[in-house]
Structures are given as C-alpha cells and as structure tokens.
Amino acid sequence: MNAPFTVPRTVSIGGMGKTRRLRIGGAADVSVQTMWKEGIACASADADALFSVRARIEELEKLGCDILRFAVPDRESADNLIRIADEVSMPLVADIHFDYKLALRCLDGNVAKIRINPGNIGSRERIQAVAEKAADRGAAIRIGVNAGSLPLDLRKQVAAGTMSRAEALAETAFRETELLEELDFHNVVVSMKASSVAETIEANEAFARRFDYPLHIGVTEAGPLIGGIVKSTLAFSRLLGEGIGSTIRVSLSSSMIDEVIAGGEILKETGKRSGGVRIVSCPRCGRNGFDVHGFVDRWQSELLSRRQDITVAVMGCVVNGPGEAQHADIGITGAGDTVIIFRKGEKVRTVSAEGADAAFREELEKL
Ligand code: SF4
Structure with missing residues (x-):
C-alpha cells in the first residue's frame, strides 16, 4: 500500500525591504505564480523603464498573481532584479541556471526566493554557498527539477529503461532535498515539472509521500493557450484535490496575464481560492x-x-x-x-x- 501524502510544512518568503511576507504551504492559501517573459538586462536601466516594469507587476498583482519569477542569465539581470525588488511588494524569485554566483548576487538584494536547477548548478560546495547566504538573508530556495535537465546518471537509467522519467524527476528532488537538509537549510520549496501530465502527477505524488516540503506544481512547456490550460487543469485538479501543491504556475506560450488568469480560475474552480x-x-x-x-x-x-x-x-x-x-x-x-x-x-x-x-x-x- 502506498504511504499517505504528507501535509506540507509552512515556508515563509519575503518580508525584507518593501517585499510582502508570504507563507507557502501549511494552512496558507495556494499561491499563483507566473514568470516574466522578457529579459531584464535593460529593464531598469532608467527610471522610465523601471516605472513600466513596476506598473506591469502591479497589474499582475491586481489580477491575482502572488509570486513572480525572473530569469537571471547574467550579472546585469541580477543587478536589475535587485533594483526591481526594491520597488515592488510582490515577492520576486530569481531563476538561476549554471552559475551559482548569480544566485549569490541576487541574495545581496531583497529577492525572496532563489530557484536553482540541480541538474546544472554544479557541486555541493556551490549549493552550500547559496544555502548559507539564503539563510543569512531569510530567503527561500526552490529546488526546480525539470524533465529536460535531469542529472546524467538518471538520464542514462531512463534511456536504459530501468527507471521511468517520473521516477527520475522524483529521485532528483529527493537527492537535492536531502542535500539541503544535510546543510541544515529547510526554507525549501520543491518543483518537479514534465511536459506530460501523467509524469508530473506521478513525480509530485511520489515526493509528497516522502517529504513535507511545499510543492510548486506545474506542467512545463505545456503548450499554447488552450492546450496548456487543458494540461495544467488536468494535473492541478488531481494534485490539488489530493492536497498536493502549495503554489501553481500555468505555463503557457502566451502572456503572463493569461497565465495568472488561468491559475486564478483553476484555484476558484477547485475550491482553493474564494471570492473575486x-x-x-x-x-x-x-x-x-x-x-x-x-x-x-x-x-x-x-x-x-x-x-x-x-x-x-x-x-x-x-x-x-x-x-x-x-x-x-x-x-x-x-x-x-x-x-x-x-x-x-x-x-x-x-x-x-x-x-x-x-x-x-x-x-x-x-x-
Ligand atoms: S444566450 Fe445562448 S442562444 Fe443567446 S446568443 Fe448566447 S449562446 Fe446564443
């Protein structure tokens, strides 16, 4: 018989500078996220550009967006994300691939959460450096596992047919969660995303049977507006109904506004968001x-x-x-x-x- 699903513990993000404190997991409402769809290397190069970014974030907030993630591919983007985080109350997340030093730079500012991809961030020492600075700053870390960038040994097992992709997603998350626990870092949110609804569900269920860290759920690369909403709704309906999923993102080849509206509507129809x-x-x-x-x-x-x-x-x-x-x-x-x-x-x-x-x-x- 399968183990029951855990009840997610509460993780706190934000609360620094102007940033609103937000609880994820526990008894907190399920949050809606989206991701900024443009580069921000020049986004706040001048006051007008910064004003425009701030106005767009406020519009997303009015529509029901709780958390906003930004890709941070270079130092200029990290510097600008810090500037943006000083201007808005919405908790912002830095999305880091490959270069852990960018995570360290973002943690110089009021960035509420760092998303790292364990498949490409590198050694234990690098993750330790990020965890130590996040702990100092009161920031959270999201372990963001993606089916497209699994660790090499697990990719080989999937290719050899000795492990399913869903099992590999979950195993990657187990490893990274255990590593952060060994480093005594517990302000953790985890995501395991695949473009397949079934794999997304299976991986998240496996994690929720073993750990009680809150899960950010999403079907990645879900497709254009209609197909993406259909896939996300199918996955979220099942997972949220099981009590799995403390934050959601409807990932679409469409606008941030569409993602936020779709996320809010799914939460309303699954009984996870009231009013409005x-x-x-x-x-x-x-x-x-x-x-x-x-x-x-x-x-x-x-x-x-x-x-x-x-x-x-x-x-x-x-x-x-x-x-x-x-x-x-x-x-x-x-x-x-x-x-x-x-x-x-x-x-x-x-x-x-x-x-x-x-x-x-x-x-x-x-x-
Ligand atoms: S209310 Fe019904 S019948 Fe009238 S226009 Fe709309 S769909 Fe057609």
Whole structure:
C-alpha cells in the first residue's frame, strides 16, 4: 500500500525591504505564480523603464498573481532584479541556471526566493554557498527539477529503461532535498515539472509521500493557450484535490496575464481560492444581438482585478440571457436591437449596443 501524502510544512518568503511576507504551504492559501517573459538586462536601466516594469507587476498583482519569477542569465539581470525588488511588494524569485554566483548576487538584494536547477548548478560546495547566504538573508530556495535537465546518471537509467522519467524527476528532488537538509537549510520549496501530465502527477505524488516540503506544481512547456490550460487543469485538479501543491504556475506560450488568469480560475474552480469576480458568459450563436466576445475581451482584466465577490453575466440574447443575468449580481444581455442590464436580479437599464459599456460601468459602480 502506498504511504499517505504528507501535509506540507509552512515556508515563509519575503518580508525584507518593501517585499510582502508570504507563507507557502501549511494552512496558507495556494499561491499563483507566473514568470516574466522578457529579459531584464535593460529593464531598469532608467527610471522610465523601471516605472513600466513596476506598473506591469502591479497589474499582475491586481489580477491575482502572488509570486513572480525572473530569469537571471547574467550579472546585469541580477543587478536589475535587485533594483526591481526594491520597488515592488510582490515577492520576486530569481531563476538561476549554471552559475551559482548569480544566485549569490541576487541574495545581496531583497529577492525572496532563489530557484536553482540541480541538474546544472554544479557541486555541493556551490549549493552550500547559496544555502548559507539564503539563510543569512531569510530567503527561500526552490529546488526546480525539470524533465529536460535531469542529472546524467538518471538520464542514462531512463534511456536504459530501468527507471521511468517520473521516477527520475522524483529521485532528483529527493537527492537535492536531502542535500539541503544535510546543510541544515529547510526554507525549501520543491518543483518537479514534465511536459506530460501523467509524469508530473506521478513525480509530485511520489515526493509528497516522502517529504513535507511545499510543492510548486506545474506542467512545463505545456503548450499554447488552450492546450496548456487543458494540461495544467488536468494535473492541478488531481494534485490539488489530493492536497498536493502549495503554489501553481500555468505555463503557457502566451502572456503572463493569461497565465495568472488561468491559475486564478483553476484555484476558484477547485475550491482553493474564494471570492473575486466570477464571469458567466455565453459562447454566442446566430441569435446574438450583442457582441459577447468583444464585451468579455474588453472587460475581463478589469473585472478580475476588482476586489469584489460578485457574479457577472454577459449574454448574447433573450433565450438564456435574462435568466442568467437575473441570477448574477450584474448582468448584461442582448435583446433584439437593444441591450438590457440587470442588477441584483432587477432590470435596471435598456440601452443601445453603443451605450452598453458606459451603462454597464455605471451600474457596476453601484454594487
Ligand atoms: S444566450 Fe443567446 S446568443 Fe448566447 S449562446 Fe445562448 S442562444 Fe446564443
């Protein structure tokens, strides 16, 4: 019989400088992460660029992003990440491959967590140097194991068919977790990511049977918007339902905003995140008298950024529109040549399609 899954211990990140303290694991809410999609070697070279980066991070935060990771491939990026971390309250993570000295440099600043890839970071001494400085700074370390960069001996076993890729992912995480424990470093989060849903699930389940460090879960290289959301939803639904996964990232060949929105929606639908705006909208068909798609495109980000616990219905015509709209806190539906707005079940406005956005905003502000 398999061992039961452990309950994750609590790991704390942030709390230095302006950075908000965030708990991961334990009784804490499941966090949503995304990763900055551009290089930051020049991102904060001047005040305007830094202002723009800060504004984009604040937009992600409003949409429900809790943690943001940056690739740090060189010294200039490390220096700029330190500058960015001084400007924002969101806990930032430095993603380090190959060069442990970049991790040490990031730890000179208010970087909340260092993600290292054990498959390429090098010797025990290098990991020890990072762990010692992280402990001094109060930063966490994420052991980020990826199916594409497993240690050589395990790659050989996978190639020889004596070990599955999921077993190799988990074994890599076991080794690195044990190494950090030997170094007396315990502020650890672990991830094991594969592009296969089944391998991702199997590796995370194996880890959760053995260690109680919180897991950051994700299907890596999951693909474009639709395919990536499907794969991530399948994996997260299973793992979160088992109590596995303290932070999530929906990894998409799409924008950070899409990743954050997808992550938030998965948490809402799996019961791991409560409150916020729930959008009900129809798929639209030939009966529509109102451009549901266009309206949702225009309003989605703003609605999901609002700190209100409400349901918004956006419907194309009178077949299902009034019914759905009446059950929402605010509803808008096409009705022939006009658009009807409902608030708390009451029909409050009938306007033209051109006036729909302005009227909707006025009624929304009354909630
Ligand atoms: S609400 Fe109307 S427009 Fe929307 S899918 Fe249903 S029938 Fe079609």
